[in-house]
Amino acid sequence: MAQVFHRSMNILSRLSIAAIGLLVAGGLSGVMALDYSGFNQRKGVVLEQPVPFSHKHHVQDVGIDCRYCHTSVERSAQAGIPPTQTCMNCHKQIWSDSPMLAPVRESFRTGEPLNWSKVHDLPDFAYFNHSIHVAKGVGCFSCHGRVDQMPLVRSAHPLQMQWCLDCHRNPEPNLRPKDQITSMTWRSEDQSKLGAELAKIHKVRGSAFLTSCSTCHR
Amino acid sequence: MSTVFDERAIPGVPPRPPILGEGQTPTTLTNQISEMPLSPPLKTPKWWLAGFSVAFGLLTMFLFIVTYLFMTGIGVWGNNVPVGWGWDIVCFVWWIGIGHAGTLISAILLLVRQQWRTSINRFAEAMTLFAVSCAGMYPILHLGRPWVFYWLMPYPNTLGMWPQFRSPLIWDVFAVSTYATISAVFWYVGLVPDLATLRDKAKNKVARVIYAMGALGWRNSARHWSNYEWAYLLLAGLSTPLVLSVHSVVSFDFSVGIIPGWHTTIFPPYFVAGAVFSGFAMVLTLAIPLRVVLKFEDFITLRHLENMAKVMLVTGWIVAYGYGAEIFMAWYSGNEYEMYMVNNRFHGPYAFQYWSLILCNIIIPQAMWLRSVRRSPFWLFIISIIVNVGMWLERFVIIVISLHRDFLPSSWDMYSGTKFDVGTFVGTIGLFLTLMFLFIRFVPVVNMFEMRTLTPQATAKEKAE
Numbered sequence: 001m002a003q004v005f006h007r008s009m010n011i012l013s014r015l016s017i018a019a020i021g022l023l024v025a026g027g028l029s030g031v032m033a034l035d036y037s038g039f040n041q042r043k044g045v046v047l048e049q050p051v052p053f054s055h056k057h058h059v060q061d062v063g064i065d066c067r068y069c070h071t072s073v074e075r076s077a078q079a080g081i082p083p084t085q086t087c088m089n090c091h092k093q094i095w096s097d098s099p100m101l102a103p104v105r106e107s108f109r110t111g112e113p114l115n116w117s118k119v120h121d122l123p124d125f126a127y128f129n130h131s132i133h134v135a136k137g138v139g140c141f142s143c144h145g146r147v148d149q150m151p152l153v154r155s156a157h158p159l160q161m162q163w164c165l166d167c168h169r170n171p172e173p174n175l176r177p178k179d180q181i182t183s184m185t186w187r188s189e190d191q192s193k194l195g196a197e198l199a200k201i202h203k204v205r206g207s208a209f210l211t212s213c214s215t216c217h218r
Numbered sequence: 219m220s221t222v223f224d225e226r227a228i229p230g231v232p233p234r235p236p237i238l239g240e241g242q243t244p245t246t247l248t249n250q251i252s253e254m255p256l257s258p259p260l261k262t263p264k265w266w267l268a269g270f271s272v273a274f275g276l277l278t279m280f281l282f283i284v285t286y287l288f289m290t291g292i293g294v295w296g297n298n299v300p301v302g303w304g305w306d307i308v309c310f311v312w313w314i315g316i317g318h319a320g321t322l323i324s325a326i327l328l329l330v331r332q333q334w335r336t337s338i339n340r341f342a343e344a345m346t347l348f349a350v351s352c353a354g355m356y357p358i359l360h361l362g363r364p365w366v367f368y369w370l371m372p373y374p375n376t377l378g379m380w381p382q383f384r385s386p387l388i389w390d391v392f393a394v395s396t397y398a399t400i401s402a403v404f405w406y407v408g409l410v411p412d413l414a415t416l417r418d419k420a421k422n423k424v425a426r427v428i429y430a431m432g433a434l435g436w437r438n439s440a441r442h443w444s445n446y447e448w449a450y451l452l453l454a455g456l457s458t459p460l461v462l463s464v465h466s467v468v469s470f471d472f473s474v475g476i477i478p479g480w481h482t483t484i485f486p487p488y489f490v491a492g493a494v495f496s497g498f499a500m501v502l503t504l505a506i507p508l509r510v511v512l513k514f515e516d517f518i519t520l521r522h523l524e525n526m527a528k529v530m531l532v533t534g535w536i537v538a539y540g541y542g543a544e545i546f547m548a549w550y551s552g553n554e555y556e557m558y559m560v561n562n563r564f565h566g567p568y569a570f571q572y573w574s575l576i577l578c579n580i581i582i583p584q585a586m587w588l589r590s591v592r593r594s595p596f597w598l599f600i601i602s603i604i605v606n607v608g609m610w611l612e613r614f615v616i617i618v619i620s621l622h623r624d625f626l627p628s629s630w631d632m633y634s635g636t637k638f639d640v641g642t643f644v645g646t647i648g649l650f651l652t653l654m655f656l657f658i659r660f661v662p663v664v665n666m667f668e669m670r671t672l673t674p675q676a677t678a679k680e681k682a683e
Contacts, residue, residue, distance in 0.1 A: 004417060004430035013435070035376050162378030 038158030047117040059148040066182040077129040137175040148184040168210040239516025244670040270655040276648020294638040300624040305639035313353035319497025320346025325457035337517040343405040348653040352646040386470035393467035465493040478559040479620035488540030495533035496609035502602035527592040578608025
């Protein structure tokens with residue numbers, strides 16, 4: 001009886017087995033690479049805002065402290081988005097005619113708040129509190145990066161669970177003295193020694209507590 | 219072939235009744251078995267069309283129910299606090315248990331040279347595969363967020379988390395996925411020479427190409443057979459521990475917990491025996507109608523049915539011992555919670571289910587002591603259905619009765635399945651039957667090449683050599 005397939009199919013069928021393996025491995029690696037890239041978390045993406053507010057200008061050039069606008073960062077879960085009145089404290093006097101700031105003046109006149117887009121948006125099943133992080137000596141820089149160098153703000157880290165856990169498992173490399181919380185340029189000379197000391201002084205809880213499910217998922 | 223399993227070759231063993239019907243030759247047998255897969259589409263038997271339509275209808279219903287479940291959440295089931303495991307886990311364990319007979323028949327009976335396995339191993343293995351598919355549905359449906367089911371597997375991820383390796387639930391993932399993989403490979407490897415036969419016999423060109431692809435270039439050469447024998451034997455060796463391990467691990471889901479009625483060391487052997495018990499019941503449930511509609515009485519003979527009935531009697535008694543051990547240990551431990559649990563089974567709100575279980579699994583199967591019952595397809599069919607029901611009730615009793623009386627009386631509650639529980643279960647039966655009907659239609663239900671070695675011609679040739 002004649003063979004159904006020509007003998008050249010032998011090599012093809014063997015190759016196809018390898019190809020299936022490669023396709024599966026390649027596909028899975030691709031998905032994992034995408035996951036790790038932070039693309040899904042919009043890492044590094046600049047969102048459209050009502051006013052092109054420059055953190056670089058206000059922090060680096062002007063030298064305003066973070067807490068001048070984000071007033072509740074030490075006391076509340078939210079750092080707080082400043083009301084238009086805060087903007088107008090200065091912009092009543094300077095750039096008061098700038099067309100770029102027209103939406104700010106409009107908001108001030110009507111009382112309708114500016115509708116900023118949230119750049120660091122954690123999923124709702126993750127509980128996050130700014131005040132505890134500040135109180136334990138974690139600086140703004142650790143999560144938000146060099147905001148003073150961002151003309152338009154974007155997320156420096158993808159806010160993935162692994163990234164949160166890296167610090168919750170070993171917080172010491174990210175601890176700093178409380179008077180340096182908002183500094184963008186502070187660097188420790190010997191962080192391994194200082195971190196351990198600060199963990200004691202700030203009474204940072206152990207990793208068993210910090211990595212308990214209900215610490216972040218409540 | 220004969221080197222692997224040949225009961226004739228064992229010295230000192232008296233001759234046993236023939237495994238095949240009178241007058242079967244390699245040709246008649248091959249023709250009869252390959253008739254169904256090779257019949258043209260328009261000549262599909264009416265019983266197949268009717269059966270497949272019903273099965274596929276149930277599968278479609280399953281699709282709707284699962285869609286509704288995913289959209290709404292598992293609140294549509296009867297699960298509550300404290301009964302967090304209901305019909306879903308009952309049915310999971312039930313299906314997994316049913317799978318065990320296939321592995322036992324194909325692996326252990328092969329290694330201990332039980333030639334009668336030859337005519338039932340193919341569809342028992344298929345049954346295993348389909349039952350595991352049904353079982354595998356439940357834990358995933360039960361997850362609540364089934365789209366992240368892959369979190370069950372350990373892989374490097376951006377969550378920075380591994381599965382909890384100390385939990386038996388994760389052992390279960392490995393046990394069941396290993397079982398499904400090995401069963402599928404074992405089944406397929408055993409199928410290759412028969413697919414080659416179908417390829418050579420097929421007259422339709424499309425069928426020929428499809429079977430040729432499935433046959434993986436099988437040419438019946440001595441070298442092929444030698445490799446095949448080794449591969450099959452090795453796979454049998456791999457599958458053998460799985461018969462014991464899979465349901466042992468499933469039993470850990472319960473016995474590692476501290477719930478009264480769960481936390482006992484008898485669970486692994488008792489679950490394994492129960493699995494084989496229910497699995498053989500399911501093989502009988504399927505084999506008895508199948509041998510009639512396919513006219514396979516010559517292949518699946520009364521001797522086969524009788525042997526399976528004997529396996530059920532033995533495993534049934536191991537299960538009965540398990541029930542006894544539970545009661546004894548509750549009394550002997552002197553633990554008030556254990557004693558309360560046993561009392562609650564006897565006299566509590568679910569006493570009807572408990573006593574039905576005893577009736578179905580212990581009392582009625584004793585009829586199989588009678589040779590006339592063991593050789594009666596009708597009565598065996600009835601008993602097999604009863605045992606299937608009994609084994610379902612067993613899991614219900616273990617899961618629900620233990621959970622509904624928590625340590626804290628304030629959280630006591632009653633449990634009953636909703637119409638969605640029933641629908642999910644009936645739906646998985648639809649999935650199982652759909653796969654089974656497709657298998658019957660396109661694949662030889664009985665292993666042709668091994669059956670050929672059982673014919674008088676094959677024996678005569680061997681004797682001459």
